[in-house]
Amino acid sequence: MKVGLSDVNVLKRSTVLLFGTVGLPLAVIGYPIAIWLPPFYAGELGISLATVGLMLMLARFSDVITDPAIGFMSDKWKTRWGRRKPWIFAGTPLMVYGAFKLFVPHEGVGPFYLLFWISFMFLGSTMVSLTYQAMGAELSPDYHQRSRVTAAREGFVLLGLIVAAFVPAIVEYRGELDAGPVMEAMAWTVGISMPVAVLLLLVFVREPQLENFKHVPFREGLLHVARNGPMKRVLLIVLLVTFAESFRNALSVFFMRDVIAVPTIGILYSYYFVAGLSAIPAWLMLGNKIGKHKAFAVCMVTVSCISVATFFLHNGQVTEFTALFIAKGACFGGLQFLPLSMLADVVDVDSARSGGRRAGVIFAISGMTVKFAVALGTGVSLQILGIVGYIAAREEAIHNGPFQLTSLAVFYAIIPALFFCAALKLTWGYPLTAERHARLRALMERRSARLAAKNA
Numbered sequence: 001m002k003v004g005l006s007d008v009n010v011l012k013r014s015t016v017l018l019f020g021t022v023g024l025p026l027a028v029i030g031y032p033i034a035i036w037l038p039p040f041y042a043g044e045l046g047i048s049l050a051t052v053g054l055m056l057m058l059a060r061f062s063d064v065i066t067d068p069a070i071g072f073m074s075d076k077w078k079t080r081w082g083r084r085k086p087w088i089f090a091g092t093p094l095m096v097y098g099a100f101k102l103f104v105p106h107e108g109v110g111p112f113y114l115l116f117w118i119s120f121m122f123l124g125s126t127m128v129s130l131t132y133q134a135m136g137a138e139l140s141p142d143y144h145q146r147s148r149v150t151a152a153r154e155g156f157v158l159l160g161l162i163v164a165a166f167v168p169a170i171v172e173y174r175g176e177l178d179a180g181p182v183m184e185a186m187a188w189t190v191g192i193s194m195p196v197a198v199l200l201l202l203v204f205v206r207e208p209q210l211e212n213f214k215h216v217p218f219r220e221g222l223l224h225v226a227r228n229g230p231m232k233r234v235l236l237i238v239l240l241v242t243f244a245e246s247f248r249n250a251l252s253v254f255f256m257r258d259v260i261a262v263p264t265i266g267i268l269y270s271y272y273f274v275a276g277l278s279a280i281p282a283w284l285m286l287g288n289k290i291g292k293h294k295a296f297a298v299c300m301v302t303v304s305c306i307s308v309a310t311f312f313l314h315n316g317q318v319t320e321f322t323a324l325f326i327a328k329g330a331c332f333g334g335l336q337f338l339p340l341s342m343l344a345d346v347v348d349v350d351s352a353r354s355g356g357r358r359a360g361v362i363f364a365i366s367g368m369t370v371k372f373a374v375a376l377g378t379g380v381s382l383q384i385l386g387i388v389g390y391i392a393a394r395e396e397a398i399h400n401g402p403f404q405l406t407s408l409a410v411f412y413a414i415i416p417a418l419f420f421c422a423a424l425k426l427t428w429g430y431p432l433t434a435e436r437h438a439r440l441r442a443l444m445e446r447r448s449a450r451l452a453a454k455n456a
Helices: 013-020 023-035 037-044 049-061 063-076 085-103 111-138 143-173 179-204 218-226 229-260 265-290 292-311 318-354 359-387 394-399 402-428 434-455
Strands: none
Touching (some): 023 037, 023 111, 037 049, 037 359, 063 111, 111 359, 143 265, 229 265, 318 359, 359 402
């Protein structure tokens, strides 16, 4: 029997938890791409940092085509299994196979191998993650229930990141310090966890049947999106924050290894993500008390202060760095789920104005924004690190001088803090509060009732 709503708006705990499980393998596959892939392809496979950054940017830019196409089609096509589930089912094998080809390459691969297989993997990832997020926005129309759904999903994301962090920790414990064995272990972790989580979602979580919404033509829908003030603000916030985090993440292994001299990076990341998972209830409670946007602003202020403090650490200050890194990890959950929960509410602004129900298109545009920011943040950081003459290979990193190491510290700590500060003002004055959202829901329910009466 499918699990679902226990009354009109309140979701069963089993629904929320089973839906969230897919977040775990999605996080496992995202972690090595953000953290380990640059040192693997640049340090061990011999591709230059600048070229790796360029290939990652080009692969992400392909999503400009795939994201809106998949979002629009998943909104429009209705099947006996729902609108979102067929895409999740079809995208899973593409994602898993692409991960194996990307994480376990044969010897002598070049830049175009990286470009092709990461683009292939991104296609499967888009089919899964975009429709998965749209389905989450549709599980409940309630402002606070959506926070529960998003918090559960991001809780599993953090659990997946903890799993992903323990994989390299175990590999390092066995005495293998290179990125290659880590990537192979990640591939097998994804290959096992992804099909299991998707099966649980497909079998046990009922996809809501959204009736009494009119079809909105694509061009008209884009006009409604362009006039959606809260959505444009959320997207700009997401762009700035995601760029900052991606810029930092691409440099993390290099900073920890060569500036701080952290001996076991994998274990440190496990502490980071455990702290993030543990802090999610606190961010959820703060968001319910003062509003999601203000809680997100508090989160960004905290991250900015920690980031600046990190800049003043020196080689060998592992204990101090660990304390700051764990504190930053406690903010990670807030950075993940609060803006996504805000975006789910933005769907209702679009629905109230257009009369349609187009979570797929909304999350496609959000996905494009995130991927553009990730591509730009990762690519730019690796490009400028290459420009200053930084040496990525572990065996040769000892030849990096004070200029290269100071530049790396500025790129890792200071530049992300500046982008967080830029996003802060936009976040604090965000207009879509819980009260305004309640008025929107009342308007949509009256309209839905009129359409139901008309079609009866």
